[in-house]
């Protein structure tokens with residue numbers, strides 16, 4: 001039975017076709033299986049560089065271009081174009097099988113042949129070549145074939161390579177781009193990972209090649225799947241995973257595993273696919289969790305999209321995956337045993353600490369005690385005075401002598417007694433109690449736990465998750481980027497009983513942001529020592545984007561009013577250029593600045609809304625940098641990036657009070673700016689008034 005496959009590129013181009021043509025495409029291909037059986041007319045192309053291309057009639061003007069197998073029965077839909085363009089396209093292309101991955105690849109042979117003499121002339125006047133340090137043997141091993149190699153060896157700079165993107169086979173172009181970005185052949189090999197086939201590849205067997213290309217080709221299992229894929233053509237992530245992404249999604253791990261990677265590299269996408277994959281194994285319930293309720297809601301919506309488009313029994317599969325943020329899990333487990341807790345808010349907690357301080361007559365501040373309790377006593381599960389005396393106080397700044405420690409312990413002890421006597425709880429103690437309840441159960445609520453934005457979880461939350469799933473194969477799967485930590489203090493996974501023991505992978509290709517925005521944003525955090533949650537340092541080097549665009553626009557204004565004026569102009573110019581209001585984001589450090597930005601945009605006749613009230617269609621989203629997490633916008637303006645506002649003075653512990661906390665707070669503020677800037681897909685504007693933020697120093701000097 002003939003089977004239809006759709007090339008990744010086609011899906012995005014499909015969205016740009018006019019509606020009647022799109023409808024005809026769906027009609028033609030929905031019946032493809034039967035139609036080819038009953039002699040569907042596929043036309044051969046005269047004088048083609050590759051005799052395996054065929055056209056198919058869509059309507060009077062449009063033709064589809066398919067790659068037809070010589071043997072086998074998989075037909076690959078590549079293009080739908082007006083008649084003459086379709087024939088021209090098909091005549092100039094050639095399909096081949098990649099030697100390393102065994103995957104299908106296409107190239108524009110005519111354009112490659114035509115541009116080579118020109119490139120050779122240019123290269124004569126340039127002493128160095130782009131790939132002169134890479135051996136032919138390495139290029140061959142990475143699947144670069146003779147034609148591409150000859151072409152690559154004439155290139156003298158990366159812009160020529162970028163210009164050739166549409167001409168070269170995509171897999172080979174990516175290999176060359178990785179090498180040009182400074183990766184070693186070994187690193188490129190590693191990145192291709194699971195896609196590399198062992199043994200010889202049959203270059204004539206296109207059918208097998210199509211089946212080996214799940215990152216570029218969707219094998220359509222029936223009309224419903226075709227319609228689902230064509231209805232949401234922009235959500236490519238649901239269908240085509242990069243080999244490095246697919247490898248972690250499908251792997252079987254002996255215990256907890258972790259995927260890390262810079263912003264926009266698809267960690268959330270991988271977490272979603274992993275949750276679906278684990279649910280399909282039918283080994284038990286899957287928990288998909290993250291740090292905040294907003295992020296959990298976003299995960300739930302994306303998971304539904306993914307499962308509905310990929311599964312014949314979506315509700316059953318979704319029924320095996322629970323999506324909830326960690327604190328909600330804690331409260332649910334707690335309530336099952338104790339009922340509703342009487343929760344202390346910040347004000348009540350502060351008053352309770354004050355009561356303790358007054359009763360003991362010690363000169364310790366409630367805020368110091370609250371932080372010490374959370375970051376040392378709770379984080380390290382310190383149970384008694386002796387253990388506290390010996391506990392590591394990493395990140396807590398100035399040391400405390402034994403007498404002082406005894407006072408602190410007494411205060412913490414009294415505080416805990418008051419909580420128990422009065423039946424009061426905080427989110428942390430609820431979490432602690434929930435972890436204790438689950439740890440005592442032999443029947444765990446989940447078989448697998450998948451965690452997104454893992455860098456922000458604190459130690460107590462990790463203990464809860466550890467207790468929610470038995471130690472087993474594929475028990476915990478963790479996705480996160482420590483450079484984006486904007487909430488919790490740093491956590492060592494080993495200390496909370498999560499041993500990833502080398503089961504760690506890294507994603508490097510950013511799918512969201514242009515190379516210009518990514519490169520600029522990486523400059524904000526490069527060189528900062530950032531932990532990897534596993535006893536070492538994390539590096540963001542090697543994270544790259546293959547999309548080109550404009551450099552970020554930077555603007556220093558004299559006053560806040562002038563800066564807001566600039567914001568109005570910037571956002572108006574985006575709208576005038578055709579960007580939809582909901583595709584535009586504005587990020588600021590404080591709620592107050594957010595409100596002022598909303599007012600300013602409204603004054604300029606633009607519809608704007610604070611993210612605190614939720615995203616709506618037809619309005620520009622304005623939010624704090626914290627709220628920007630997990631979101632993305634075509635165009636993004638970061639306002640108030642001035643020295644007086646970033647770092648936010650009240651969020652940074654004074655250095656003299658606690659140097660460790662000071663350094664940690666500064667890094668968190670820097671990460672906030674990094675998170676905000678990396679939400680931009682195509683355009684980024686960063687502005688400030690008076691002096692720029694010290695975090696911008698490194699990038700302004702470049």
Ligand SMILES: Nc1ncnc2c1ncn2[C@@H]1O[C@H](COP(=O)(O)OP(=O)(O)OP(=O)(O)O)[C@@H](O)[C@H]1O
Nearest residue numbers: 236237240241242263264265266267268269511512
């Ligand atoms: N294989 C893929 N094909 C196409 N698009 C992809 C792919 N993987 C990820 N994307 C897209 O890249 C963008 C970033 O993905 P995602 O949010 O999963 O990255 P992330 O690593 O979690 O980002 P961050 O850490 O910055 O929040 C999204 O728009 C997603 O749809």
